[in-house]
Amino acid sequence: MRPVKAFLPFALILLIIACNPYSQKIEEAEKFILQLKEKGETAGLAVAVSVDSTIIFSKGFGIANLEQQVPATSNKTKFRIGSVSKALTSAAIGKLFYEGKIDLDKPVQEYVPYFPEKRWPTTVRQVGGHLAGIRHYRDNEFMLAKHFDTVREGLDIFMYDTLLSAPGERYKYSSYGWNLMSAVVEGASGENFLDYMDENIFRPLKMDNTIADINDSIIVNRSGFYSMDDGNIINAPYVDNSYKWAGGGFISTMEDIVKFGNAMLYNKIFPEKIKDTLTTTQLTNSGDETGYGIGWGTGTNKFGREFYGHGGGSVGGCGNFIVFPEEKLVIAYFTNDSRAPVGNEIHELAEIFMSDEGTKAN
Numbered sequence: 001m002r003p004v005k006a007f008l009p010f011a012l013i014l015l016i017i018a019c020n021p022y023s024q025k026i027e028e029a030e031k032f033i034l035q036l037k038e039k040g041e042t043a044g045l046a047v048a049v050s051v052d053s054t055i056i057f058s059k060g061f062g063i064a065n066l067e068q069q070v071p072a073t074s075n076k077t078k079f080r081i082g083s084v085s086k087a088l089t090s091a092a093i094g095k096l097f098y099e100g101k102i103d104l105d106k107p108v109q110e111y112v113p114y115f116p117e118k119r120w121p122t123t124v125r126q127v128g129g130h131l132a133g134i135r136h137y138r139d140n141e142f143m144l145a146k147h148f149d150t151v152r153e154g155l156d157i158f159m160y161d162t163l164l165s166a167p168g169e170r171y172k173y174s175s176y177g178w179n180l181m182s183a184v185v186e187g188a189s190g191e192n193f194l195d196y197m198d199e200n201i202f203r204p205l206k207m208d209n210t211i212a213d214i215n216d217s218i219i220v221n222r223s224g225f226y227s228m229d230d231g232n233i234i235n236a237p238y239v240d241n242s243y244k245w246a247g248g249g250f251i252s253t254m255e256d257i258v259k260f261g262n263a264m265l266y267n268k269i270f271p272e273k274i275k276d277t278l279t280t281t282q283l284t285n286s287g288d289e290t291g292y293g294i295g296w297g298t299g300t301n302k303f304g305r306e307f308y309g310h311g312g313g314s315v316g317g318c319g320n321f322i323v324f325p326e327e328k329l330v331i332a333y334f335t336n337d338s339r340a341p342v343g344n345e346i347h348e349l350a351e352i353f354m355s356d357e358g359t360k361a362n
Contacts, residue, residue, distance in 0.1 A: 022056045022353065029057060029352045036345055037061055043226045043233050044072030045319075045335040046079065048254035049353055052328045053262045056353070058255055064336060065224040066233065072336070074254040076221045078209055079334040080241075081257065082248045082312025084321050086178050088210070088260065089246040090295025091201050091269050092185050093128060094278050098270040101188045104128075104277070104294070108180060111187030115155065115180065118163050124184055126167045127177045128294035129282040133163030134177040143315065147215070147240045151182050151193050154243035171290040178247030178295070185246070194245060205263050210252040213241050222251060223336040225316020236316035236338055248314060254332040261309075261323045261330035279308040301347045305354070311343060320346040327354050 020026075029047075037045060044062035048055060060072035070077075096102040104125040108115055111124070118133075126132040135158055148154045158176045165172065182193040189196050194212050202210050211219060225236040241249035263269055264279075279296045281289045291299050298308040309322035312334070319334030320343065331350045 022051075025353050026057050029349060030059070032349055032352060033061060036349075040335065040337060040339070041228055041231070041233070042335045042337045044077070044223065045333065045337075046072050046074035046077055046254045047331070047333045047349070048074045048258040049329065049331045049350070050258050050262060051353065053266060055255065055258065058258075063224075064221075066226070067224065072223070073221075076209070076253060077336075078211070078219060078222045078251040078253055079319065079336055080213060080223070080225065080312075080314035080317030081250055081252050081321075081334060082314040082318060083175065084252075084257065084310045084312040084319070085244075085246060085248050085250040086175075086181075086295045087310040087321065088197065088201065088250060089178060089181055089185070090128070090278050090293075091260075091264070092189075092197055093124075093181060093294060094270050094274045095200060096185065096188045097277070098274045102184065108184060112155075112180065112183040113187075114152065115159055115183065120163065120166050122163070122167045124181075125282070125294065127180055127184075129290060129292055130171055130173050130177060131169075131282060131284065131290065132167050132174070132177055133165040133169070133172065134158065134174045134180065135161055135164055136172070136174045136176065143237055143239055144243055145238050145240050146243070148242040151179070151186055151245070154179050155183060157243060166285075168285040170284060171292065175244055175247035179244055181295075182246030201269070205259060205268070207252070207256045207259055209256045210250060210260075212245050213249055213251045215240050215242075219251070221253075223317070225314075225338075226336055227316065227338040233337075239315045241314070248312065251317075254334060257321050257332035257334075258330045261321065261332070265323055265325060265328065265330060302344075303347065303351050303355075305347070305351075307347075314338070322346055322350060324350065324354070329354060 044064045046060040049057040058074040064070045064072040064077040105123050107121045122132045226233050227236040278294045296308045307322050311320045321332045323330050333346050
């Protein structure tokens with residue numbers, strides 16, 4: 001007969017599970033995630049969720065690298081986070097604003113003197129809120145494979161083009177506007193953009209797994225990048241994101257993204273009033289809300305929850321990242337697939353953890 005003590009570890013595990021107030025919600029969340037994975041035919045994905053700054057759920061599903069059969073994880077696998085990069089860059093803008101090095105209502109030429117003057121003056125705030133009239137990708141620009149050595153070189157793609165509309169006239173999403181915002185960071189700080197992000201945002205927050213997706217560097221645990229072709233998973237086309245670090249060029253883990261969300265939620269980068277400036281919707285000239293602040297989408301979802309966050313789509317990766325300030329919940333969800341259901345679905349996934357009645361996702 002085995003000693004009783006041999007059974008204690010398993011008994012303790014059962015006790016921990018029984019005492020975990022989220023155990024049933026975690027089980028429900030995993031079922032929902034697996035349904036999304038099957039629906040999107042996604043190779044690999046990862047999710048991390050925190051409440052009151054404590055991670056309550058963190059897990060990878062599927063494969064990060066198909067050829068090497070490396071499992072996806074939420075704390076090691078570095079996914080392309082696409083436009084969530086804008087939210088990271090927004091923190092740099094906020095820090096420089098707090099330090100008095102940026103005036104959001106000054107023309108961008110104040111910090112980027114080489115950016116051509118247009119028919120109308122354009123402010124930093126308008127550029128950051130997609131209200132500047134700067135165009136988005138054109139033709140196959142999303143698939144660029146050319147390497148750009150500097151932020152300045154990346155601006156050459158669009159900076160001589162005519163504005164699509166007068167600044168403030170209408171909301172028009174533009175990743176190129178955030179190329180310009182990285183030039184603003186350089187001009188205001190006097191530092192290289194990537195160096196500034198590393199020294200002032202990533203290192204202080206211990207975001208050790210967040211880095212620019214530099215193609216010629218060996219980056220440990222970088223995911224593979226995939227797409228679908230007639231129901232088959234294939235390698236995504238080769239691209240070089242060096243022309244758009246600020247707007248869509250970083251890679252990160254889900255736990256790092258949640259760490260960043262909590263830094264925003266608990267004002268670890270700058271005071272509440274700065275965060276409010278970044279995450280409060282801007283208005284068009286006619287007074288219409290855009291649902292976007294400076295690098296952050298913001299609003300109230302279908303469950304009546306106020307949120308701010310950002311989605312991201314890349315060649316070989318897409319996902320979403322949301323902060324629910326009232327509930328103190330932060331959630332990040334990314335895949336290594338060019339297309340996957342990660343839009344409104346993340347709100348449904350988050351609701352599983354917040355609803356007292358179980359999920360309201362239908």
